Amino acid sequence: MTNYPVHTIDTAPDWAKQPLARLQEAFGFIPAAAGMMANSSPLMNSFFSAFGYFRGEGTFTPAERQVLLLSNAVANECAWAVAFHSLEAIEDGVPPADVEAIRRRSLPADSRSAALSALARALIGKRGHLDEAGTAAFLAAGFDENQILEVITAVAISAMTNYAATVADLEIEDRLRPYAWNGNA
Template sequence: MSGYPVHTIESAPVQSRPALQQLQQAFGLIPNIAGAMAASPVLINGFIGLFERVHASSLTERQIQTLLLTNAVTNASEWAVAFHTALALKQGVQPADVDAIRHGGLPDEAGLASLSTLARMLIETRGHLAESDKRRFFEAGFSSEQILEAIAVVAASTITNYTGSVTRPALETLFEEFVWHAPAL
């Protein structure tokens, strides 16, 4: 047992309720990870602010979901991998590309592969990208601004990935078909 409740709008601290209402509107449900985050108004409100900006960036939803799924796998966040598998498929990421990411590989589509590589490198190097990493990203058609946007996606997903690892919320029935287990260390 994690010891962290999964809050509803009614049970959450008052300062967390608007964020949960916003997620309810965006997804049609309050993801369990957000219900766990809601125990801290600081965490849930910081996450929502970043979440809004990430989804208003120049990156497409397919690209964002590719980044989020890659981040979840790289951070070994089981809840987030299942959730972002469902969202990536919904946003049109090809099933073979989703499967490749879930197994630590790269999508076949060049642009998505470049984003996935960048995300993994950002996490594994703690943001210390080599000039060659940046050059490959630019050669794939992305801009210097989009590297910064990818950093924002990594930051947002780090919040959910780490929250999931600490609080261990139950996976919603809706996402059970996409269950994923981190490889043993």
């Protein structure tokens, strides 16, 4: 593994200070993955832009966004991101039983969340090759075709953070420790 510093606003390069400050404002702290991504302008700025559009102009509720991002973290087997998005999912109103189901690689009990989680996992697992049944289940849950494109945005955002966190072998912050994940639950 590599050894990247996890930047704070004080230690980050000048170009990264504003994105880190905005993320701190959004989450109440600077996630370690963001602090680490501040070592690369292309990575940090691409993530920050995509995340801003996904969160600011997307059609998913905060809870639906977290179902997506947690499902992606599990599919990508990123322990740091699973812990982070478990916390965020609980805070954004995803029922704890649904969070645990996703962490166990199962589907949430809520049918709409289940369709969303299944589509995200299929996109990652099948490298974008969705089958008709999966697409039909997503649409039957009340989503529309354009939201499939929005799920692709979530997959891209997750790839950036999940892969960066895994490459850097990030330590889980104290506030995330209750949500530590070993690949099973």
